[in-house]
Amino acid sequence: KQEVTQIPAALSVPEGENLVLNCSFTDSAIYNLQWFRQDPGKGLTSLLLIQSSQREQTSGRLNASLDKSSGRSTLYIAASQPGDSATYLCAVPPPSGTYKYIFGTGTRLKVLA
Amino acid sequence: GAVVSQHPSWVICKSGTSVKIECRSLDFQATTMFWYRQFPKQSLMLMATSNEGSKATYEQGVEKDKFLINHASLTLSTLTVTSAHPEDSSFYICSASTGQGISSTDTQYFGPGTRLTVL
Numbered sequence: 174k175q176e177v178t179q180i181p182a183a184l185s186v187p188e189g190e191n192l193v194l195n196c197s198f199t200d201s202a203i204y205n206l207q208w209f210r211q212d213p214g215k216g217l218t219s220l221l222l223i224q225s226s227q228r229e230q231t232s233g234r235l236n237a238s239l240d241k242s243s244g245r246s247t248l249y250i251a252a253s254q255p256g257d258s259a260t261y262l263c264a265v266p267p268p269s270g271t272y273k274y275i276f277g278t279g280t281r282l283k284v285l286a
Numbered sequence: 287g288a289v290v291s292q293h294p295s296w297v298i299c300k301s302g303t304s305v306k307i308e309c310r311s312l313d314f315q316a317t318t319m320f321w322y323r324q325f326p327k328q329s330l331m332l333m334a335t336s337n338e339g340s341k342a343t344y345e346q347g348v349e350k351d352k353f354l355i356n357h358a359s360l361t362l363s364t365l366t367v368t369s370a371h372p373e374d375s376s377f378y379i380c381s382a383s384t385g386q387g388i389s390s391t392d393t394q395y396f397g398p399g400t401r402l403t404v405l
Contacts, residue, residue: 207393216292216379217330217396262329273320274394276329 175200177265177277185283186253194248194280196263201241207274208237208248209262217262221248253284289313290382292397299370300405307365307400309380315360316382320394321353324377336363370404377401 176199186192196206205224209217221230221237223246229238236249246263260281264274289312299305309319318337322330336342336357344350352374354366363382367374378401381394 209396214377214399214401216290216398217381219393219395222393273332273335274330276331278329281327 175203175265175275177263177275179261179263179277179280181280182278183281183283185285187285188253188255190253190284191249191251192253192282194250194261194282196246196248196277198244198246198265201244203241203265206237206239206246206263206265208235208246209264211260211262211279213259220261250282253282255284255286258283288395290316290380290395290397292378292380292400294400295398296401296403298403298405301371302369304366304368305370305402307367307378307380307402309363309365309382309397311361311382311395314382314384314395316363316384317360318383319357319363320381320383321355321363321365322379322381324379324399326377330379333365367402370402372404375402375404 178197180195207222208220210220211217220235221232223230223237223239234251239246260279262279263277291310291312293308297305320335321333323333324330332345333348334342334344334355336355338357338360342355357363377399379399381396383394
């Protein structure tokens with residue numbers, strides 16, 4: 174059974190810092206991995222989708238890497254801003270290859286001005 | 287593009303009543319729609335998957351008669367919480383996908399969520 178864990182559960186940093194969010198999954202047979210952002214009381218916004226054949230994806234100040242063999246993905250946020258404050262979730266499809274996602278536990282990020 | 291809406295955004299109801307939540311894909315046809323439930327400070331848990339014109343597939347532990355799902359068209363799915371009780375209070379999020387299988391390029395587009403409070 175695929176399990177997805179995110180560390181740390183919560184993070185508070187001063188503005189301008191570069192930071193790394195971690196996502197671990199137990200079964201490496203994944204098709205892709207997706208990072209989402211969720212603002213309080215809101216739905217999800219897709220940030221980055223990494224295919225299993227890729228090692229990383231970049232969008233603006235965000236960079237996500239994927240290491241299937243070790244069951245890990247990291248989301249790197251450069252020069253953090255208060256507007257980055259949100260909960261960040263990673264999600265993977267289960268090994269059976271169905272299209273439903275298994276979500277991680279999330280990292281609650283607060284960037285202080 | 288790829289916008290998913292939900293209505294209502296929040297609803298308060300009395301115990302014992304039924305509540306319907308709508309999920310619409312505004313600018314694409316969604317072959318598959320998903321319904322998730324999220325408790326405070328917890329991650330999303332998939333409740334069911336629905337394909338247009340067919341019965342929904344429910345995850346283990348989710349009561350089919352409690353959470354009625356209808357996917358009547360390629361742009362609309364509804365979740366009805368029947369005989370709601372306070373323990374049904376939660377944040378319900380839908381997502382929609384143009385895919386229906388295991389394509390590695392399939393992605394889900396998420397709605398803004400509906401907060402249900404049952405008194």
